[in-house]
Amino acid sequence: MTAVEPGSFRDPSGQVFESDGRIFRTITARALADYTFVRDSGVLKRLIDSGRLVASEEVDPSILGNDARGAPIVVEHSRIPFVSYPYEWPFPALKAAALFHLDLQIDLLADGVMMSDASAYNVQFIGPRPVLIDLLSLRRYREGEYWAGLRQFCEQFLNPLLLRAVLGVPHNQWYRGSLEGIPTAELNRLLPFHKKLSWQVMTYVVLQARLEASANDKGTADAGAIRKKGLTKASLLGILTQLRGWIAKLKPADTGKTVWGDYARNNTYTDAAEEAKCRFIAEFAQAVRPKLLWDLGCNSGNYSAVALGAGAGAAVGFDFDQKALELAFDRAVSEKLNLLPLFQDAANPSPDQGWQQAERRGIQGRRDADGLLALAFEHHLVIGRNVPLDQTIGWLTGLAPRGVIEFVPKDDPTVQRMLALREDIFDGYGVDAFTAALEARARIVRAESIADSGRRLFWYDRS
Amino acid sequence: MNRIYKALLAVPAVLLFSTQNAYAYLDPGTGSMLLQGLIGGIAGGMFAIRLYWSKLKSRFGRTPASVSTRDGEQAPTDKAR
Numbered sequence: 258m259t260a261v262e263p264g265s266f267r268d269p270s271g272q273v274f275e276s277d278g279r280i281f282r283t284i285t286a287r288a289l290a291d292y293t294f295v296r297d298s299g300v301l302k303r304l305i306d307s308g309r310l311v312a313s314e315e316v317d318p319s320i321l322g323n324d325a326r327g328a329p330i331v332v333e334h335s336r337i338p339f340v341s342y343p344y345e346w347p348f349p350a351l352k353a354a355a356l357f358h359l360d361l362q363i364d365l366l367a368d369g370v371m372m373s374d375a376s377a378y379n380v381q382f383i384g385p386r387p388v389l390i391d392l393l394s395l396r397r398y399r400e401g402e403y404w405a406g407l408r409q410f411c412e413q414f415l416n417p418l419l420l421r422a423v424l425g426v427p428h429n430q431w432y433r434g435s436l437e438g439i440p441t442a443e444l445n446r447l448l449p450f451h452k453k454l455s456w457q458v459m460t461y462v463v464l465q466a467r468l469e470a471s472a473n474d475k476g477t478a479d480a481g482a483i484r485k486k487g488l489t490k491a492s493l494l495g496i497l498t499q500l501r502g503w504i505a506k507l508k509p510a511d512t513g514k515t516v517w518g519d520y521a522r523n524n525t526y527t528d529a530a531e532e533a534k535c536r537f538i539a540e541f542a543q544a545v546r547p548k549l550l551w552d553l554g555c556n557s558g559n560y561s562a563v564a565l566g567a568g569a570g571a572a573v574g575f576d577f578d579q580k581a582l583e584l585a586f587d588r589a590v591s592e593k594l595n596l597l598p599l600f601q602d603a604a605n606p607s608p609d610q611g612w613q614q615a616e617r618r619g620i621q622g623r624r625d626a627d628g629l630l631a632l633a634f635e636h637h638l639v640i641g642r643n644v645p646l647d648q649t650i651g652w653l654t655g656l657a658p659r660g661v662i663e664f665v666p667k668d669d670p671t672v673q674r675m676l677a678l679r680e681d682i683f684d685g686y687g688v689d690a691f692t693a694a695l696e697a698r699a700r701i702v703r704a705e706s707i708a709d710s711g712r713r714l715f716w717y718d719r720s
Numbered sequence: 721m722n723r724i725y726k727a728l729l730a731v732p733a734v735l736l737f738s739t740q741n742a743y744a745y746l747d748p749g750t751g752s753m754l755l756q757g758l759i760g761g762i763a764g765g766m767f768a769i770r771l772y773w774s775k776l777k778s779r780f781g782r783t784p785a786s787v788s789t790r791d792g793e794q795a796p797t798d799k800a801r
Binding site for chain 2: 403404405407408409411460461464465466467468469470471472473483484486488489491492493494495496498499
Protein backbone atom coordinates (compact mmCIF):
# COMPACT_ATOMS: atom_id res chain seq x y z
CA MET A 258 0.00 0.00 0.00
CA THR A 259 1.57 3.28 -1.17
CA ALA A 260 0.37 6.60 0.20
CA VAL A 261 1.47 10.15 -0.49
CA GLU A 262 2.79 11.93 2.58
CA PRO A 263 0.13 14.67 2.88
CA GLY A 264 2.64 17.28 4.04
CA SER A 265 4.74 17.09 0.88
CA PHE A 266 2.40 18.72 -1.62
CA ARG A 267 4.09 22.10 -1.82
CA ASP A 268 7.22 21.28 -3.75
CA PRO A 269 6.88 20.43 -7.47
CA SER A 270 10.44 19.03 -7.31
CA GLY A 271 9.24 15.84 -5.72
CA GLN A 272 6.94 14.10 -3.30
CA VAL A 273 7.26 11.80 -0.34
CA PHE A 274 5.52 8.43 -0.24
CA GLU A 275 5.12 5.83 2.42
CA SER A 276 4.90 2.24 1.33
CA ASP A 277 4.77 -0.63 3.82
CA GLY A 278 6.59 1.40 6.42
CA ARG A 279 9.30 2.49 3.97
CA ILE A 280 9.80 6.14 2.99
CA PHE A 281 10.40 7.12 -0.64
CA ARG A 282 10.93 10.46 -2.33
CA THR A 283 10.50 11.16 -6.01
CA ILE A 284 12.80 13.64 -7.74
CA THR A 285 11.10 15.12 -10.78
CA ALA A 286 12.68 16.29 -14.02
CA ARG A 287 12.66 19.94 -12.93
CA ALA A 288 14.83 19.16 -9.90
CA LEU A 289 17.13 16.72 -11.65
CA ALA A 290 19.95 19.16 -12.51
CA ASP A 291 20.23 20.45 -8.93
CA TYR A 292 20.02 16.98 -7.46
CA THR A 293 22.72 15.54 -9.68
CA PHE A 294 24.95 18.56 -8.96
CA VAL A 295 24.64 18.02 -5.22
CA ARG A 296 25.06 14.27 -5.57
CA ASP A 297 27.99 14.31 -7.99
CA SER A 298 29.90 16.97 -6.06
CA GLY A 299 30.00 14.54 -3.13
CA VAL A 300 28.03 16.90 -0.88
CA LEU A 301 25.12 14.52 -0.46
CA LYS A 302 27.31 11.67 0.71
CA ARG A 303 29.27 13.90 3.06
CA LEU A 304 26.07 15.21 4.68
CA ILE A 305 24.63 11.72 5.05
CA ASP A 306 27.89 10.31 6.45
CA SER A 307 28.09 13.08 9.04
CA GLY A 308 24.46 12.45 10.03
CA ARG A 309 23.26 15.87 8.99
CA LEU A 310 21.02 14.68 6.17
CA VAL A 311 18.64 11.76 6.59
CA ALA A 312 20.06 8.67 4.87
CA SER A 313 19.00 8.53 1.21
CA GLU A 314 19.65 5.83 -1.31
CA GLU A 315 18.59 5.75 -4.96
CA VAL A 316 16.26 2.90 -5.79
CA ASP A 317 14.61 1.65 -8.97
CA PRO A 318 11.78 4.16 -9.71
CA SER A 319 9.52 1.28 -10.74
CA ILE A 320 9.23 0.39 -7.06
CA LEU A 321 6.56 3.11 -6.82
CA GLY A 322 4.83 2.01 -10.04
CA ASN A 323 2.52 4.66 -11.44
CA ASP A 324 2.84 6.76 -8.30
CA ALA A 325 6.31 7.86 -9.43
CA ARG A 326 4.57 9.67 -12.32
CA GLY A 327 7.62 9.41 -14.53
CA ALA A 328 10.04 10.85 -11.97
CA PRO A 329 13.52 9.97 -13.21
CA ILE A 330 14.88 9.35 -9.72
CA VAL A 331 13.41 7.82 -6.59
CA VAL A 332 15.32 7.68 -3.32
CA GLU A 333 14.55 5.75 -0.18
CA HIS A 334 15.03 7.50 3.15
CA SER A 335 15.59 5.86 6.47
CA ARG A 336 12.74 6.46 8.91
CA ILE A 337 12.88 9.14 11.58
CA PRO A 338 11.88 7.48 14.89
CA PHE A 339 9.29 10.14 15.65
CA VAL A 340 8.20 13.10 13.54
CA SER A 341 7.90 16.30 15.57
CA TYR A 342 7.08 19.89 14.73
CA PRO A 343 8.67 23.18 15.79
CA TYR A 344 5.61 24.08 17.88
CA GLU A 345 6.34 21.03 20.00
CA TRP A 346 10.03 21.69 20.43
CA PRO A 347 11.22 23.25 23.67
CA PHE A 348 13.40 26.35 23.41
CA PRO A 349 16.78 24.56 23.30
CA ALA A 350 15.53 22.24 20.54
CA LEU A 351 14.34 25.13 18.39
CA LYS A 352 17.64 26.85 19.05
CA ALA A 353 19.61 23.72 18.12
CA ALA A 354 17.58 23.46 14.90
CA ALA A 355 18.23 27.13 14.07
CA LEU A 356 21.98 26.79 14.63
CA PHE A 357 21.96 23.54 12.67
CA HIS A 358 20.32 25.26 9.71
CA LEU A 359 22.79 28.17 9.76
CA ASP A 360 25.85 25.95 10.19
CA LEU A 361 24.67 23.77 7.36
CA GLN A 362 24.16 26.73 5.04
CA ILE A 363 27.53 28.26 5.95
CA ASP A 364 29.22 24.94 5.33
CA LEU A 365 27.37 24.26 2.07
CA LEU A 366 28.38 27.62 0.57
CA ALA A 367 31.99 26.41 0.47
CA ASP A 368 30.79 23.75 -1.97
CA GLY A 369 28.63 26.14 -3.95
CA VAL A 370 25.36 24.77 -2.56
CA MET A 371 22.46 26.92 -1.38
CA MET A 372 19.36 25.92 0.56
CA SER A 373 16.26 26.98 -1.33
CA ASP A 374 14.23 27.62 1.81
CA ALA A 375 14.51 27.77 5.57
CA SER A 376 11.54 25.71 6.66
CA ALA A 377 11.77 24.54 10.26
CA TYR A 378 9.61 21.55 9.29
CA ASN A 379 12.49 20.26 7.17
CA VAL A 380 14.46 19.72 10.35
CA GLN A 381 13.64 16.64 12.39
CA PHE A 382 15.22 15.23 15.52
CA ILE A 383 16.81 11.86 16.18
CA GLY A 384 17.02 11.99 19.94
CA PRO A 385 18.19 15.55 20.58
CA ARG A 386 20.19 15.67 17.31
CA PRO A 387 18.78 17.74 14.42
CA VAL A 388 18.82 16.31 10.91
CA LEU A 389 17.71 17.73 7.54
CA ILE A 390 15.06 15.58 5.89
CA ASP A 391 14.57 17.42 2.61
CA LEU A 392 17.39 16.91 0.13
CA LEU A 393 15.37 18.77 -2.49
CA SER A 394 16.01 22.01 -0.65
CA LEU A 395 19.68 21.74 -1.68
CA ARG A 396 20.55 23.36 -4.98
CA ARG A 397 23.41 25.06 -6.80
CA TYR A 398 24.44 28.48 -5.47
CA ARG A 399 24.17 31.29 -8.02
CA GLU A 400 26.77 34.04 -7.71
CA GLY A 401 25.23 37.21 -6.34
CA GLU A 402 21.95 35.67 -5.18
CA TYR A 403 20.16 36.79 -2.04
CA TRP A 404 19.32 34.49 0.81
CA ALA A 405 15.76 33.70 -0.26
CA GLY A 406 15.10 31.93 3.03
CA LEU A 407 15.84 34.88 5.34
CA ARG A 408 12.23 35.85 5.90
CA GLN A 409 11.21 32.25 6.51
CA PHE A 410 14.20 31.74 8.79
CA CYS A 411 13.14 34.73 10.86
CA GLU A 412 9.51 33.67 11.09
CA GLN A 413 10.12 30.00 11.79
CA PHE A 414 13.30 30.10 13.88
CA LEU A 415 14.46 33.53 15.01
CA ASN A 416 11.19 35.21 16.01
CA PRO A 417 9.89 32.29 18.11
CA LEU A 418 13.25 32.21 19.90
CA LEU A 419 13.15 35.96 20.48
CA LEU A 420 9.66 35.71 21.90
CA ARG A 421 11.09 33.68 24.75
CA ALA A 422 14.56 35.22 24.94
CA VAL A 423 13.38 38.81 24.93
CA LEU A 424 9.86 38.63 26.35
CA GLY A 425 9.93 35.38 28.33
CA VAL A 426 6.95 33.97 26.42
CA PRO A 427 7.27 30.36 25.14
CA HIS A 428 6.68 30.08 21.39
CA ASN A 429 4.76 26.80 21.36
CA GLN A 430 1.12 27.85 21.64
CA TRP A 431 1.35 30.74 19.20
CA TYR A 432 3.41 28.72 16.70
CA ARG A 433 0.89 25.89 16.83
CA GLY A 434 -1.83 28.26 15.71
CA SER A 435 0.39 29.97 13.17
CA LEU A 436 2.09 27.16 11.30
CA GLU A 437 4.24 29.40 9.12
CA GLY A 438 5.83 30.89 12.20
CA ILE A 439 5.67 34.19 14.02
CA PRO A 440 5.41 37.19 11.68
CA THR A 441 8.13 39.79 12.12
CA ALA A 442 5.61 42.64 12.03
CA GLU A 443 3.66 41.14 14.92
CA LEU A 444 6.74 40.52 17.04
CA ASN A 445 7.80 44.10 16.34
CA ARG A 446 4.51 45.38 17.70
CA LEU A 447 4.88 43.38 20.89
CA LEU A 448 8.40 44.49 21.76
CA PRO A 449 8.59 47.38 24.21
CA PHE A 450 10.75 50.37 23.26
CA HIS A 451 13.78 49.49 25.40
CA LYS A 452 13.97 45.97 23.95
CA LYS A 453 14.35 47.44 20.49
CA LEU A 454 17.55 49.25 21.36
CA SER A 455 19.80 46.26 20.68
CA TRP A 456 21.24 46.55 17.19
CA GLN A 457 20.35 42.97 16.28
CA VAL A 458 16.70 43.43 17.26
CA MET A 459 16.77 46.78 15.49
CA THR A 460 18.08 45.14 12.32
CA TYR A 461 16.23 41.85 12.09
CA VAL A 462 12.94 42.77 13.71
CA VAL A 463 12.32 46.53 13.57
CA LEU A 464 14.06 47.30 10.27
CA GLN A 465 12.85 44.13 8.59
CA ALA A 466 9.24 44.72 9.65
CA ARG A 467 9.49 48.26 8.36
CA LEU A 468 10.98 47.19 5.04
CA GLU A 469 8.32 44.53 4.62
CA ALA A 470 5.64 47.13 5.18
CA SER A 471 7.14 49.63 2.76
CA ALA A 472 7.73 46.97 0.13
CA ASN A 473 4.05 46.14 0.37
CA ASP A 474 3.04 49.73 -0.03
CA LYS A 475 5.21 50.21 -3.08
CA GLY A 476 4.29 46.91 -4.62
CA THR A 477 7.02 44.78 -6.10
CA ALA A 478 8.36 47.51 -8.37
CA ASP A 479 11.75 47.67 -6.70
CA ALA A 480 12.07 43.92 -6.19
CA GLY A 481 13.51 43.54 -9.68
CA ALA A 482 16.04 46.32 -9.15
CA ILE A 483 17.14 44.80 -5.84
CA ARG A 484 17.51 41.38 -7.34
CA LYS A 485 19.67 42.78 -10.12
CA LYS A 486 21.98 44.50 -7.65
CA GLY A 487 22.89 41.21 -6.03
CA LEU A 488 24.61 40.25 -2.81
CA THR A 489 28.23 39.15 -2.63
CA LYS A 490 29.07 35.78 -1.13
CA ALA A 491 31.04 37.54 1.62
CA SER A 492 27.96 39.57 2.54
CA LEU A 493 25.82 36.45 2.57
CA LEU A 494 28.31 34.65 4.80
CA GLY A 495 28.50 37.75 6.96
CA ILE A 496 24.74 37.77 7.55
CA LEU A 497 24.70 34.03 8.27
CA THR A 498 27.58 34.15 10.77
CA GLN A 499 26.19 37.27 12.41
CA LEU A 500 22.82 35.57 12.97
CA ARG A 501 24.58 32.45 14.19
CA GLY A 502 26.60 34.34 16.77
CA TRP A 503 23.49 36.10 18.03
CA ILE A 504 21.29 33.01 18.26
CA ALA A 505 24.01 31.00 20.01
CA LYS A 506 23.83 33.48 22.88
CA LEU A 507 20.03 33.51 23.23
CA LYS A 508 18.56 32.01 26.38
CA PRO A 509 15.10 32.09 27.95
CA ALA A 510 14.47 35.40 29.68
CA ASP A 511 12.34 33.85 32.39
CA THR A 512 14.69 31.28 33.86
CA GLY A 513 17.98 31.21 35.68
CA LYS A 514 20.35 28.30 35.87
CA THR A 515 19.82 28.00 39.64
CA VAL A 516 16.07 27.48 39.26
CA TRP A 517 16.71 24.68 36.84
CA GLY A 518 19.31 23.03 39.01
CA ASP A 519 16.85 22.56 41.85
CA TYR A 520 14.09 21.47 39.58
CA ALA A 521 15.20 17.89 39.11
CA ARG A 522 15.35 17.33 42.84
CA ASN A 523 12.18 19.24 43.60
CA ASN A 524 9.71 16.39 43.96
CA THR A 525 7.97 14.67 46.79
CA TYR A 526 9.71 11.29 46.86
CA THR A 527 12.21 9.99 49.30
CA ASP A 528 15.38 8.43 47.94
CA ALA A 529 14.13 4.91 48.74
CA ALA A 530 10.92 5.51 46.78
CA GLU A 531 12.92 6.93 43.90
CA GLU A 532 15.17 3.90 43.88
CA ALA A 533 12.23 1.47 43.89
CA LYS A 534 10.59 3.36 41.05
CA CYS A 535 13.77 3.28 38.93
CA ARG A 536 14.15 -0.45 39.54
CA PHE A 537 10.56 -1.13 38.48
CA ILE A 538 10.98 0.86 35.27
CA ALA A 539 14.30 -0.76 34.45
CA GLU A 540 12.72 -4.21 34.82
CA PHE A 541 9.82 -3.19 32.60
CA ALA A 542 12.11 -1.81 29.89
CA GLN A 543 14.35 -4.85 30.08
CA ALA A 544 11.46 -7.27 29.65
CA VAL A 545 9.49 -5.33 27.03
CA ARG A 546 12.37 -3.65 25.12
CA PRO A 547 10.14 -1.03 23.49
CA LYS A 548 11.45 0.40 20.23
CA LEU A 549 9.70 3.69 20.88
CA LEU A 550 8.78 4.67 24.39
CA TRP A 551 6.42 7.54 25.19
CA ASP A 552 7.12 9.18 28.52
CA LEU A 553 4.12 11.29 29.51
CA GLY A 554 4.96 13.93 32.07
CA CYS A 555 8.64 13.26 31.41
CA ASN A 556 9.85 16.07 33.68
CA SER A 557 13.64 16.25 33.37
CA GLY A 558 13.80 12.88 31.61
CA ASN A 559 14.94 10.83 34.63
CA TYR A 560 12.81 7.77 33.96
CA SER A 561 13.29 7.90 30.21
CA ALA A 562 17.00 7.74 30.90
CA VAL A 563 16.47 4.72 33.14
CA ALA A 564 14.35 2.97 30.49
CA LEU A 565 16.84 3.77 27.72
CA GLY A 566 19.63 2.39 29.86
CA ALA A 567 17.67 -0.82 30.42
CA GLY A 568 16.77 -1.61 26.82
CA ALA A 569 14.33 0.90 25.33
CA GLY A 570 15.38 1.92 21.81
CA ALA A 571 14.21 5.52 21.66
CA ALA A 572 12.13 7.72 23.91
CA VAL A 573 9.90 10.71 23.30
CA GLY A 574 9.10 12.71 26.41
CA PHE A 575 6.07 14.95 26.77
CA ASP A 576 5.53 17.66 29.33
CA PHE A 577 3.94 21.08 29.50
CA ASP A 578 6.52 22.48 31.88
CA GLN A 579 9.01 24.48 29.85
CA LYS A 580 11.76 24.40 32.44
CA ALA A 581 11.52 20.65 32.82
CA LEU A 582 11.64 20.20 29.04
CA GLU A 583 14.70 22.41 28.75
CA LEU A 584 16.45 20.45 31.43
CA ALA A 585 15.48 17.17 29.73
CA PHE A 586 16.74 18.37 26.33
CA ASP A 587 20.07 19.55 27.72
CA ARG A 588 20.42 16.28 29.54
CA ALA A 589 19.69 14.27 26.39
CA VAL A 590 22.43 16.23 24.62
CA SER A 591 25.03 15.95 27.36
CA GLU A 592 24.34 12.30 28.19
CA LYS A 593 23.84 11.37 24.52
CA LEU A 594 20.41 9.89 25.21
CA ASN A 595 18.06 8.92 22.39
CA LEU A 596 15.44 11.09 24.04
CA LEU A 597 13.40 13.85 22.44
CA PRO A 598 11.47 15.96 24.96
CA LEU A 599 8.45 17.73 23.45
CA PHE A 600 5.93 20.29 24.62
CA GLN A 601 2.50 18.76 24.88
CA ASP A 602 -0.62 19.35 26.95
CA ALA A 603 -2.29 15.97 27.34
CA ALA A 604 -5.70 17.59 27.73
CA ASN A 605 -5.24 19.43 24.45
CA PRO A 606 -2.75 17.51 22.32
CA SER A 607 -1.40 18.59 18.90
CA PRO A 608 -4.27 18.25 16.38
CA ASP A 609 -4.34 17.31 12.70
CA GLN A 610 -3.91 20.66 10.99
CA GLY A 611 -2.61 22.62 8.04
CA TRP A 612 -3.87 22.13 4.50
CA GLN A 613 -6.86 19.78 4.46
CA GLN A 614 -6.13 19.13 8.11
CA ALA A 615 -3.59 16.57 6.99
CA GLU A 616 -0.39 18.54 6.53
CA ARG A 617 0.76 18.33 10.14
CA ARG A 618 -0.44 15.31 12.00
CA GLY A 619 -1.92 15.18 15.45
CA ILE A 620 0.13 13.56 18.14
CA GLN A 621 -1.80 10.28 18.13
CA GLY A 622 -1.81 9.94 14.35
CA ARG A 623 1.97 9.70 14.25
CA ARG A 624 3.76 6.44 14.61
CA ASP A 625 2.51 4.33 17.46
CA ALA A 626 4.55 3.87 20.58
CA ASP A 627 5.12 0.33 21.79
CA GLY A 628 5.89 1.30 25.36
CA LEU A 629 4.43 3.88 27.73
CA LEU A 630 5.53 5.56 30.93
CA ALA A 631 2.96 7.70 32.74
CA LEU A 632 4.55 8.38 36.09
CA ALA A 633 3.06 10.88 38.50
CA PHE A 634 0.87 11.86 35.59
CA GLU A 635 -2.73 10.61 35.79
CA HIS A 636 -3.71 12.88 38.70
CA HIS A 637 -2.86 15.94 36.57
CA LEU A 638 -5.59 14.87 34.16
CA VAL A 639 -8.09 13.45 36.66
CA ILE A 640 -7.78 15.95 39.51
CA GLY A 641 -6.16 18.84 37.62
CA ARG A 642 -8.39 18.82 34.53
CA ASN A 643 -11.47 16.91 35.71
CA VAL A 644 -11.05 14.13 33.12
CA PRO A 645 -12.94 11.09 34.48
CA LEU A 646 -10.57 8.40 35.81
CA ASP A 647 -12.01 5.74 33.52
CA GLN A 648 -11.47 7.90 30.42
CA THR A 649 -7.95 8.71 31.52
CA ILE A 650 -7.04 5.04 31.87
CA GLY A 651 -8.72 4.28 28.53
CA TRP A 652 -6.72 6.97 26.80
CA LEU A 653 -3.42 6.00 28.41
CA THR A 654 -3.69 2.29 27.66
CA GLY A 655 -4.73 3.15 24.11
CA LEU A 656 -1.42 4.88 23.47
CA ALA A 657 0.77 1.81 23.76
CA PRO A 658 0.16 -1.93 24.23
CA ARG A 659 2.42 -2.09 27.27
CA GLY A 660 3.39 0.41 29.87
CA VAL A 661 3.78 1.57 33.43
CA ILE A 662 1.22 3.88 35.03
CA GLU A 663 1.62 5.33 38.47
CA PHE A 664 -1.39 5.85 40.67
CA VAL A 665 -1.23 8.86 42.99
CA PRO A 666 -3.67 8.68 45.95
CA LYS A 667 -5.79 11.51 47.24
CA ASP A 668 -3.80 11.95 50.43
CA ASP A 669 -0.59 12.47 48.49
CA PRO A 670 0.91 15.93 49.18
CA THR A 671 0.74 16.85 45.46
CA VAL A 672 -2.95 16.00 45.19
CA GLN A 673 -3.65 17.72 48.51
CA ARG A 674 -2.06 20.85 47.09
CA MET A 675 -4.16 20.61 43.95
CA LEU A 676 -7.30 20.31 46.09
CA ALA A 677 -6.32 22.93 48.65
CA LEU A 678 -8.42 25.74 47.25
CA ARG A 679 -11.16 23.83 45.48
CA GLU A 680 -13.99 21.52 46.31
CA ASP A 681 -13.19 17.82 46.30
CA ILE A 682 -15.55 16.48 43.65
CA PHE A 683 -13.63 13.26 43.14
CA ASP A 684 -15.61 10.86 45.31
CA GLY A 685 -14.78 7.75 43.34
CA TYR A 686 -11.07 8.46 43.06
CA GLY A 687 -9.05 5.72 44.67
CA VAL A 688 -6.76 2.78 44.01
CA ASP A 689 -9.67 0.34 43.69
CA ALA A 690 -11.39 2.35 40.97
CA PHE A 691 -8.04 2.76 39.25
CA THR A 692 -7.31 -0.96 39.33
CA ALA A 693 -10.80 -1.82 38.06
CA ALA A 694 -10.49 0.64 35.15
CA LEU A 695 -7.09 -0.79 34.23
CA GLU A 696 -8.19 -4.41 34.53
CA ALA A 697 -11.11 -3.70 32.21
CA ARG A 698 -8.62 -2.96 29.44
CA ALA A 699 -5.41 -4.80 30.13
CA ARG A 700 -3.71 -7.48 32.13
CA ILE A 701 -1.85 -6.18 35.16
CA VAL A 702 1.55 -7.83 34.93
CA ARG A 703 2.79 -6.41 38.18
CA ALA A 704 1.81 -3.84 40.76
CA GLU A 705 4.03 -2.42 43.44
CA SER A 706 3.52 0.16 46.16
CA ILE A 707 6.24 2.75 46.28
CA ALA A 708 7.77 2.82 49.75
CA ASP A 709 5.52 4.69 52.19
CA SER A 710 4.19 7.23 49.70
CA GLY A 711 0.86 5.47 49.06
CA ARG A 712 1.66 5.69 45.35
CA ARG A 713 1.42 2.51 43.37
CA LEU A 714 3.01 1.44 40.06
CA PHE A 715 1.08 -0.70 37.59
CA TRP A 716 2.72 -2.55 34.74
CA TYR A 717 -0.01 -3.33 32.21
CA ASP A 718 -0.09 -5.39 29.03
CA ARG A 719 -3.02 -5.39 26.63
CA SER A 720 -1.26 -7.07 23.70
CA MET B 721 29.80 51.50 2.30
CA ASN B 722 29.49 55.05 3.53
CA ARG B 723 26.02 55.33 2.12
CA ILE B 724 24.96 52.15 3.86
CA TYR B 725 26.29 53.41 7.17
CA LYS B 726 24.32 56.62 6.83
CA ALA B 727 21.21 54.73 5.92
CA LEU B 728 21.63 52.46 8.91
CA LEU B 729 22.16 55.34 11.30
CA ALA B 730 19.20 57.26 9.97
CA VAL B 731 16.63 54.47 10.02
CA PRO B 732 16.37 53.58 13.72
CA ALA B 733 14.86 56.91 14.75
CA VAL B 734 12.28 56.75 12.00
CA LEU B 735 11.56 53.10 12.69
CA LEU B 736 10.99 53.43 16.39
CA PHE B 737 8.33 56.04 16.15
CA SER B 738 6.33 54.95 13.19
CA THR B 739 3.86 52.22 12.60
CA GLN B 740 2.37 50.99 9.41
CA ASN B 741 0.05 48.26 8.30
CA ALA B 742 1.78 45.26 6.85
CA TYR B 743 0.15 42.91 4.41
CA ALA B 744 3.01 40.50 4.44
CA TYR B 745 1.05 37.67 2.89
CA LEU B 746 1.06 39.51 -0.43
CA ASP B 747 4.78 40.04 -0.51
CA PRO B 748 7.30 37.52 -1.80
CA GLY B 749 9.92 38.59 0.71
CA THR B 750 11.04 41.87 -0.84
CA GLY B 751 11.48 43.39 2.62
CA SER B 752 13.95 40.70 3.67
CA MET B 753 15.81 41.15 0.42
CA LEU B 754 15.99 44.91 0.92
CA LEU B 755 17.30 44.24 4.41
CA GLN B 756 20.10 42.11 3.02
CA GLY B 757 20.97 44.89 0.61
CA LEU B 758 21.24 47.32 3.53
CA ILE B 759 23.19 45.21 6.00
CA GLY B 760 25.09 43.01 3.55
CA GLY B 761 27.98 45.45 3.13
CA ILE B 762 28.65 45.80 6.84
CA ALA B 763 28.09 42.10 7.58
CA GLY B 764 30.44 41.17 4.75
CA GLY B 765 33.07 43.61 6.00
CA MET B 766 32.87 42.25 9.52
CA PHE B 767 33.07 38.74 8.18
CA ALA B 768 36.23 39.58 6.22
CA ILE B 769 37.80 41.16 9.29
CA ARG B 770 37.04 38.13 11.45
CA LEU B 771 38.42 35.81 8.82
CA TYR B 772 41.57 37.91 8.54
CA TRP B 773 41.89 38.06 12.32
CA SER B 774 41.55 34.28 12.73
CA LYS B 775 44.17 33.74 10.04
CA LEU B 776 46.48 36.18 11.78
CA LYS B 777 45.96 34.41 15.10
CA SER B 778 46.61 31.01 13.59
CA ARG B 779 49.86 32.34 12.10
CA PHE B 780 50.99 33.15 15.62
CA GLY B 781 50.25 29.67 16.77
CA ARG B 782 46.83 30.07 18.31
CA THR B 783 43.90 27.99 17.28
CA PRO B 784 41.80 29.78 14.69
CA ALA B 785 38.29 30.84 15.50
CA SER B 786 35.81 28.93 13.42
CA VAL B 787 34.26 31.27 10.94
CA SER B 788 33.38 29.32 7.88
CA THR B 789 35.54 26.29 8.28
CA ARG B 790 34.07 22.90 7.65
CA ASP B 791 33.58 21.96 11.26
CA GLY B 792 29.87 22.34 11.72
CA GLU B 793 29.83 19.81 14.53
CA GLN B 794 32.62 21.41 16.47
CA ALA B 795 31.71 25.00 15.79
CA PRO B 796 30.82 26.91 18.96
CA THR B 797 27.62 25.35 20.15
CA ASP B 798 25.14 26.38 22.76
CA LYS B 799 27.17 24.76 25.53
CA ALA B 800 27.71 28.17 27.06
CA ARG B 801 24.07 28.46 27.89
